[in-house]
Amino acid sequence: MGTKKVAVIGAGASGLPSIRHGLLYGADVTCFEASDDVGGLWRYKSHETNESSVMKTTVINTSKEMTAYSDFPPQENLANFMHNNEMLNYLKAYAEHHGLMKHIKLRHRVLNIERSQNYEKDGTWKVTYQNPEGKTLEDIFDGVLVCSGHHAIPHWPTPFPGQNEFKGRIVHSHSYKDHKGYEDKVVVVVGIGNSGIDVAVEQSRIAKQVYLVTRRGTWLIPKLETRGLPFDVIMNTRFFSLYKLFPQSLLNSLVEYRINQRVDHDLYGLKPAHRVFSAHPSLNDELPNRIANGTVRIKPNIKKFDGYSIHFEDGSVIPHVDEVVMSTGFSFEFDLIEKGKLVPVTENEVDLFKYMFPVATSDHNSLCIIGLIQPFGSIMPVSEQQSRVFFANLFSGNHIIPRKSQMSEDVVNKKEAMAQQFVKSRRHTIQVDYIPYMDELAELIGCQVPILKTLLTDPILGLRLFFGPNAGYCYRLAGPHTWQGARNAILTIDQRVRKATTSKPEPTNYTIPLLISTLILFAIIFFSM
Numbered sequence: 001m002g003t004k005k006v007a008v009i010g011a012g013a014s015g016l017p018s019i020r021h022g023l024l025y026g027a028d029v030t031c032f033e034a035s036d037d038v039g040g041l042w043r044y045k046s047h048e049t050n051e052s053s054v055m056k057t058t059v060i061n062t063s064k065e066m067t068a069y070s071d072f073p074p075q076e077n078l079a080n081f082m083h084n085n086e087m088l089n090y091l092k093a094y095a096e097h098h099g100l101m102k103h104i105k106l107r108h109r110v111l112n113i114e115r116s117q118n119y120e121k122d123g124t125w126k127v128t129y130q131n132p133e134g135k136t137l138e139d140i141f142d143g144v145l146v147c148s149g150h151h152a153i154p155h156w157p158t159p160f161p162g163q164n165e166f167k168g169r170i171v172h173s174h175s176y177k178d179h180k181g182y183e184d185k186v187v188v189v190v191g192i193g194n195s196g197i198d199v200a201v202e203q204s205r206i207a208k209q210v211y212l213v214t215r216r217g218t219w220l221i222p223k224l225e226t227r228g229l230p231f232d233v234i235m236n237t238r239f240f241s242l243y244k245l246f247p248q249s250l251l252n253s254l255v256e257y258r259i260n261q262r263v264d265h266d267l268y269g270l271k272p273a274h275r276v277f278s279a280h281p282s283l284n285d286e287l288p289n290r291i292a293n294g295t296v297r298i299k300p301n302i303k304k305f306d307g308y309s310i311h312f313e314d315g316s317v318i319p320h321v322d323e324v325v326m327s328t329g330f331s332f333e334f335d336l337i338e339k340g341k342l343v344p345v346t347e348n349e350v351d352l353f354k355y356m357f358p359v360a361t362s363d364h365n366s367l368c369i370i371g372l373i374q375p376f377g378s379i380m381p382v383s384e385q386q387s388r389v390f391f392a393n394l395f396s397g398n399h400i401i402p403r404k405s406q407m408s409e410d411v412v413n414k415k416e417a418m419a420q421q422f423v424k425s426r427r428h429t430i431q432v433d434y435i436p437y438m439d440e441l442a443e444l445i446g447c448q449v450p451i452l453k454t455l456l457t458d459p460i461l462g463l464r465l466f467f468g469p470n471a472g473y474c475y476r477l478a479g480p481h482t483w484q485g486a487r488n489a490i491l492t493i494d495q496r497v498r499k500a501t502t503s504k505p506e507p508t509n510y511t512i513p514l515l516i517s518t519l520i521l522f523a524i525i526f527f528s529m
Helices: 015-024 084-097 194-203 231-235 240-245 248-262 287-292 380-394 404-421 434-445 451-457 459-467 472-476 486-491 493-499 511-528
Strands: 005-009 028-033 104-106 109-115 125-130 136-141 143-146 169-172 186-190 209-213 296-299 302-306 309-312 323-326 367-369
Touching (some): 005 136, 015 084, 125 143, 194 287, 380 472, 459 486, 486 493
Parallel strands (some): 169 323, 186 209, 209 296
Antiparallel strands (some): 125 136
C-alpha cells in the first residue's frame, strides 16, 4: 500500500502504543501532544488544568502485568499496583525504548480534524493545529487516531436543592490534588466509584470526619485475591472465563457470597440492589477498614443543602460540612472532529464500531477513536490492540473492517447486550469484557491466541495460555508483527509478580495452586446447580 502518513492525537497511554504500531507497519507517524510532556492522565499535575490528571497518591487499579504493553514487560522490582510516578516512568521508558519521542510534537495543540477535499477519493484528513509559537498550521494525513482519553471533562449532575447556596466549598474530584487544606475538616464525598473511594480513604486519615455518599451502593472488589496475588492475575484467565457457561444468576450469587465473606456489604452499608456483574466494580482494599474504625461513614443520597448543613434521604442531617468533593464521573465529547457532528455524544453514549470507528466514515475507516472503553481490566493493552486493528485495516486497504451494515449491526448488538447486563447509567456506555473484547479485536488483526496449537507444540506455554493470566504478550505469539520475547514474557509473569514484594530469588509457580483453587470453585458451582 506504500507509505501512509498518520496523525496520532495525544501522547498518553493510548497514543504511545498507537505510534509504536504505526511505526511497525512502516507508517510516517506524527503525534500531536498539547502539553509539554508525554504520559497524559498519568502525569500528575499539581495545578488546576483542563487536562486529565490523577491525584498525587493515585495507584493503578490493575496489576502491572495486566497493564503492560505487549512487547514491554515491566521491571521485576516495580510494584504490582504501581504508584502514578512508576506508571509515568513506565510510559516514558516504553517511549524511549521504542524510539517514539522523535515522532512526538510537544506543545502542539490540535484545533480541528475534518475530511479533506479529496476524502471521497483517498480517505485523507486535514488536521489543523497550533505550534508552540501560536501559529496555526494544517497538514493532510492518510489516517488519524484520536487518543485524547475520556477523563478530562468533569461531570456535574443537576444541583441538589440549596447546593448553589452552600456556605462551604464544593470541588469536583478532577480538581482534587491531595489532602492539603482538608485537615480537621468535615468532608462529604459524593460518589462511590473508584475516585470517590480513593478520595474518602485518603481524607479519612487527616479530616475530622468523612462521609461517603452513594445513591445505590456498590460491590467492593479487593485488589488482592488468594495468597495476596493481584486479582486480575487470577481472574483474567481463559480458564476462569469459562464462568460464562454458567447461569448468570448462579454466578452472581457465588461471587457475591465470596465478596460478602470478606466484608458483609449489608453490615457495612454498601450493599446495592443490583447484582455484582450489573455494574462496573469498585476496587479497594482499604475502605472496609476505614468504615470499621468510623473515619468514613456511609450515607444515602443527598436530599438538600441548607447553609453549612446537608440533609439526606434517610432523614439524617450533618449540621456543619466544610468541604464537598463531587466524584461524579466524567463526560466525553469529540468537538475536535468536525465540530462534534461526525461523532455526536449524548449522555456518554456514542455510536462507534468496536468503540473505535464512526459508521459514517465506513467508506474508508481512516479515522478512529482509541481508548474509549471501560474494560473489566486494564485499558492500556486494549488501546494497544485497538491501534493494531486500525493499522492492519489501513494497510489492507480497508478490507478488514466489515461493511457499513455489519458495523451498524454490531453497534446495536453491543448496546442491547449492555442494556441487558448493566444498570442504566452514564458510567455503563463503553463497558467491555476484557478477554472477549480483546479476542474480537484479535480476530480482525489475525493474532488470535493459539492455545490448541501451542498445547501440541509447546505444552508448557499452552497450559500457561489457558490457566495463566491473559496478558497482552499472549497476542504477540501469532499474526502480524509477532514479538520474539512473547513466550518468555508469558512464562515469567509469576516471577515478576513475586519480585515486586520479595527479594527471595526462588520463583514460585502459581499455576498448580491456581488450577486447584479454580477446580474447587467449579466443583462448588457444579454441585450447587
